[in-house]
Amino acid sequence: MIEIDILGCGEAFDPDRANAAVLVTVEGFRLLIDCGMGVPQAVWQRSDAADFIDAVYFTHLHVDHCGGLPALIDHMGARGRTKTLVIYGPDAELARVNAAVAFAAWPNPNPAFPIDILPKTPLTRIGPMQARVAQTEHAATNHALRLEFGAVSFFYSGDGRPTDASRALMTGATLAFHEAQSPSRFAPVEGHCDFDTVAALLDAQQIGTLWLYHTAARSDAAFLGRLKTMGEPRLHYAVAGLKLLIR
Numbered sequence: 001m002i003e004i005d006i007l008g009c010g011e012a013f014d015p016d017r018a019n020a021a022v023l024v025t026v027e028g029f030r031l032l033i034d035c036g037m038g039v040p041q042a043v044w045q046r047s048d049a050a051d052f053i054d055a056v057y058f059t060h061l062h063v064d065h066c067g068g069l070p071a072l073i074d075h076m077g078a079r080g081r082t083k084t085l086v087i088y089g090p091d092a093e094l095a096r097v098n099a100a101v102a103f104a105a106w107p108n109p110n111p112a113f114p115i116d117i118l119p120k121t122p123l124t125r126i127g128p129m130q131a132r133v134a135q136t137e138h139a140a141t142n143h144a145l146r147l148e149f150g151a152v153s154f155f156y157s158g159d160g161r162p163t164d165a166s167r168a169l170m171t172g173a174t175l176a177f178h179e180a181q182s183p184s185r186f187a188p189v190e191g192h193c194d195f196d197t198v199a200a201l202l203d204a205q206q207i208g209t210l211w212l213y214h215t216a217a218r219s220d221a222a223f224l225g226r227l228k229t230m231g232e233p234r235l236h237y238a239v240a241g242l243k244l245l246i247r
C-alpha cells in the first residue's frame with residue numbers, strides 16, 4: 001500500500017493555497033515530493049518530529065517547488081535531527097540545492113545532521129519503493145516520478161506538458177497526479193498543462209484514477225464545473241488535506 005497525503009495543490013503565486021506537494025508514505029518511510037511556499041507548515045501540522053521526513057524529491061527547482069527547503073531543514077536541525085536526510089535534485093542543478101542547505105544552516109557552515117544530495121538519474125529506488133523518472137516539457141528541467149510498491153503504482157508529473165517519455169512513465173499507473181494549470185485547452189498557459197490534455201490521458205495511458213493539481217488560483221469553480229459536465233468517475237480535483245490509499 002502507498003499512502004498519499006496531499007499537502008498543497010496551489011500554483012506558483014497562489015494567494016490562498018500551499019504550493020503543490022504530496023507526502024508519500026510506504027511502510028513508515030516518508031518521501032516529500034516538492035517543498036514550496038506553505039509546505040513546511042503543512043508538514044509541521046502533521047508532525048513536529050525531527051525525523052518525520054526521510055527523503056525529499058524535487059520535480060524541478062522553480063521556487064514554488066523548492067523555496068520551502070531552508071525552513072524545513074532549519075526545523076529538523078532545531079528539533080535535534082541526527083538521521084541522514086536524502087534529497088534528490090536535478091542532476092545539473094545540485095549546486096542550487098547545496099546553496100539552499102547552506103542558507104538554512106547559517107550562521108553555521110552546515111546543518112548539524114547529515115544530508116545526502118543525490119542526482120535523479122539514474123534512479124531505481126527511493127526507500128522501499130521502485131522509482132523511475134521522465135522529463136516533461138517545462139521551462140525548467142522537470143522530471144515526473146513513478147513510484148511502485150508491490151502491485152500498485154503512483155505517478156506524479158511535476159510541472160509541464162506530457163512528453164512521449166512521461167506518457168510512457170505514467171502508462172498503467174494505479175493512481176496519477178497531473179499538473180493542470182489551465183481549466184481549458186482554449187486558454188493555454190505556456191509551459192503548463194490543461195484540463196482537456198490531462199483528462200485525455202486517462203484512456204490514452206490507461207490510468208486507474210487521475211487527480212488534477214497545481215491548478216490556476218481561484219478557479220475551483222471552473223475546474224469543478226468541467227468535472228461535473230464530464231461526469232468521469234476516474235477524474236478528480238485534488239484538495240489539500242485529502243489522504244489517498246493506493247492498494
Ligand SMILES: [Zn+2]
Pocket residue numbers: 011012062064065159214
Ligand atoms: Zn510550479
Ligand SMILES: [Zn+2]
Pocket residue numbers: 060062138140159
Ligand atoms: Zn515550474
